[in-house]
Amino acid sequence: MNTAEQHSLRDPVIEVDGLVACYGSRKILDDVSFDVRSGEIMVIMGGSGSGKSTLLRHMLALNRAVSGSIRVFGLEMGGVSSRELHQLRQRMGVSFQNGALFNSLNVEDNVIFPLREHTVLDDNTMRIMARMKLEVVNMAGFEKLMPAQLSGGMAKRTALARAIVMDPKLLFFDEPSAGLDPVVSADLDELILRLRDAMDVSIVVVTHELDSAFRIADRILVLDKGKVLIIGTVDEVKNSDNERVQNLLNRRSEDVIVDPDEYMQRLTDELIGL
Amino acid sequence: MMRPVIEKVGISAVQAIEEAGYQFSLFAESLYWLIVGPFLQQPVRLRIIVSEMMKIGVLAIPIVILLSFSNGVILALQGIATLKDFDAESQVIPGIAYSVTREFGVLIAAIVVAGRSGSAIAARIGSMQMSQEVDALRVMGIEPVRFLVAPIIVSMLIMMPVLTLFADAAAMIGGGLYTGIVLGLSLTTVLDRSFDVLVLYDVLQGIYKSLVFGLLIALVACSNGFSVTGGAEGLGRATTRSVVMSIAMIVVADMVFTYFLTR
Amino acid sequence: MYPVEENGGYSVVHLTGEVDLNCSPEARKVILECLRRNTPLLIDLSAVTHIDSSGIASLVEGYQVSRTLKLDFGLVGVSERAMSVLRLARLDQVFPIFASIEERLKPDPSQDV
Numbered sequence: 001m002n003t004a005e006q007h008s009l010r011d012p013v014i015e016v017d018g019l020v021a022c023y024g025s026r027k028i029l030d031d032v033s034f035d036v037r038s039g040e041i042m043v044i045m046g047g048s049g050s051g052k053s054t055l056l057r058h059m060l061a062l063n064r065a066v067s068g069s070i071r072v073f074g075l076e077m078g079g080v081s082s083r084e085l086h087q088l089r090q091r092m093g094v095s096f097q098n099g100a101l102f103n104s105l106n107v108e109d110n111v112i113f114p115l116r117e118h119t120v121l122d123d124n125t126m127r128i129m130a131r132m133k134l135e136v137v138n139m140a141g142f143e144k145l146m147p148a149q150l151s152g153g154m155a156k157r158t159a160l161a162r163a164i165v166m167d168p169k170l171l172f173f174d175e176p177s178a179g180l181d182p183v184v185s186a187d188l189d190e191l192i193l194r195l196r197d198a199m200d201v202s203i204v205v206v207t208h209e210l211d212s213a214f215r216i217a218d219r220i221l222v223l224d225k226g227k228v229l230i231i232g233t234v235d236e237v238k239n240s241d242n243e244r245v246q247n248l249l250n251r252r253s254e255d256v257i258v259d260p261d262e263y264m265q266r267l268t269d270e271l272i273g274l
Numbered sequence: 275m276m277r278p279v280i281e282k283v284g285i286s287a288v289q290a291i292e293e294a295g296y297q298f299s300l301f302a303e304s305l306y307w308l309i310v311g312p313f314l315q316q317p318v319r320l321r322i323i324v325s326e327m328m329k330i331g332v333l334a335i336p337i338v339i340l341l342s343f344s345n346g347v348i349l350a351l352q353g354i355a356t357l358k359d360f361d362a363e364s365q366v367i368p369g370i371a372y373s374v375t376r377e378f379g380v381l382i383a384a385i386v387v388a389g390r391s392g393s394a395i396a397a398r399i400g401s402m403q404m405s406q407e408v409d410a411l412r413v414m415g416i417e418p419v420r421f422l423v424a425p426i427i428v429s430m431l432i433m434m435p436v437l438t439l440f441a442d443a444a445a446m447i448g449g450g451l452y453t454g455i456v457l458g459l460s461l462t463t464v465l466d467r468s469f470d471v472l473v474l475y476d477v478l479q480g481i482y483k484s485l486v487f488g489l490l491i492a493l494v495a496c497s498n499g500f501s502v503t504g505g506a507e508g509l510g511r512a513t514t515r516s517v518v519m520s521i522a523m524i525v526v527a528d529m530v531f532t533y534f535l536t537r
Numbered sequence: 538m539y540p541v542e543e544n545g546g547y548s549v550v551h552l553t554g555e556v557d558l559n560c561s562p563e564a565r566k567v568i569l570e571c572l573r574r575n576t577p578l579l580i581d582l583s584a585v586t587h588i589d590s591s592g593i594a595s596l597v598e599g600y601q602v603s604r605t606l607k608l609d610f611g612l613v614g615v616s617e618r619a620m621s622v623l624r625l626a627r628l629d630q631v632f633p634i635f636a637s638i639e640e641r642l643k644p645d646p647s648q649d650v
Binding site for chain 2: 085087088097172
């Protein structure tokens with residue numbers, strides 16, 4: 001039995017059902033449904049404008065859905081009380097695209113921050129916990145640096161240490177490879193896999209990087225213009241005969257069929273004296 | 275041709291109402307966290323309040339004193355020059371005493387704080403908003419209003435009256451020194467005569483205003499910070515807007531207040 | 538309260554159940570109290586169902602204190618799950634880990650520090 005099959009037997013951690021999200025009158029997400037199961041790494045892929053960032057914000061309860069439902073650990077995000085959400089969020093960790101480290105705090109204090117806010121542990125315990133997580137992400141020795149002094153990769157690893165400092169059961173990762181060179185990015189993927197194995201955590205990764213997605217994913221969801229194009233294991237996605245999926249995999253931009261009248265209209269719209 | 279203009283006016287009006295509503299909600303939420311937070315193990319942190327008080331208040335004292343002192347001297351100069359025509363130079367003493375405590379002390383303190391801290395707060399929250407630090411707080415289960423806004427409001431409400439008293443004192447000393455020199459009186463004599471005419475209510479007028487102005491500065495700066503969009507340019511725009519808006523609101527609010535308080 | 542027993546000159550702390558954010562302060566207290574009595578320490582993790590980072594951090598602190606006091610320190614009965622948590626931070630290479638209390642107490646001069 002491969003890992004994907006094992007995970008399919010486990011309980012869902014996130015269940016998204018018929019999610020619709022709009023920005024103004026524009027539909028960003030259209031009837032998106034999927035689930036993330038305990039212990040699996042789910043990679044959400046899509047180009048820019050596919051709606052993947054919006055989907056992430058909805059799973060984090062940062063945005064409210066127009067319709068449809070999102071359940072995280074069985075809690076309905078639409079009707080969750082602030083108290084429940086507060087507790088839920090202590091079981092989740094998020095690593096944002098550029099780290100989103102607190103600029104006024106050094107590396108160690110950034111990692112300790114959630115512990116200081118949510119626990120009454122002894123200061124020694126908190127410091128050791130933070131330094132252990134910095135060891136995990138290979139940031140040992142950089143405790144006293146300020147975020148402004150960190151490279152992109154270091155900031156991301158620090159953000160990851162902060163995201164896992166409370167031992168979350170659910171970890172979100174926004175664009176782990178964006179802006180990193182391939183070697184650093186591969187290291188980070190390795191780290192994500194190690195974390196999953198050691199911490200028994202479910203991981204949702206949002207990315208546009210194919211290589212990274214294939215390396216770490218148990219299952220992949222491909223979003224296209226706000227709709228789910230395909231959802232399946234790495235092999236299922238690779239072997240899909242859907243044309244758009246293959247275009248995405250082979251990085252072919254699609255040939256757009258040009259309507260001459262409409263095209264000319266777009267180029268010269270609102271110009272005067274034509 | 276009128277339609278676009280009317281449309282624009284309408285849109286601006288709606289936006290202004292929306293913004294005022296948002297500012298009110300920031301205030302209401304801050305109150306909620308100040309009162310209920312401690313029972314939910316999510317208190318507004320004293321440590322942050324103290325550091326904000328330092329930044330907003332203590333560090334502003336020198337500039338407030340300098341400006342108020344100068345303002346006091348200016349009032350004396352203008353007052354004596356004008357009252358000379360009526361042979362009533364000595365009336366400059368109560369004139370300064372009233373106008374400083376009721377009006378200029380608090381106004382100068384508020385404008386300094388709006389310029390110094392209003393912009394700094396908008397810039398800080400704005401850059402946190404842009405770098406997703408605000409989102410990071412939220413997903414950690416730390417309400418940004420509790421963590422960022424409530425401490426600013428509290429320290430504004432504490433430090434604005436303090437700065438106002440400093441400003442009152444500096445302006446009266448500045449005005450008193452110049453008046454003393456011109457009229458051949460000692461500073462103590464001038465100040466004694468000032469305190470003879472002043473009643474507590476005069477000083478309180480300034481203090482009441484300072485509370486309102488402090489709240490205005492805090493809410494305008496925070497709401498501008500949270501609504502930053504569009505990169506560095508947007509951040510600059512929000513910072514400027516926050517200063518201009520809070521100073522404008524301070525002056526207009528001052529007029530309304532003075533109308534009611536002096537009748 | 539975690540049970541502590543004396544065994545062959547060692548204090549043996551038996552941690553039990555879930556050693557998480559709620560319980561690790563108690564575990565830390567017990568461990569540090571034992572060390573204050575200047576006895577070598579074994580920590581028995583065999584009855585632990587789950588240990589999180591705060592629990593591990595308490596072990597780290599205990600180990601460091603015993604090192605400065607030059608007291609012997611060891612973990613016994615580390616489950617595979619707990620081991621993987623230790624391994625993540627490479628702490629498996631740091632802690633003296635023994636299969637059982639008996640193994641540690643066995644007179645074996647080569648293992649003495």
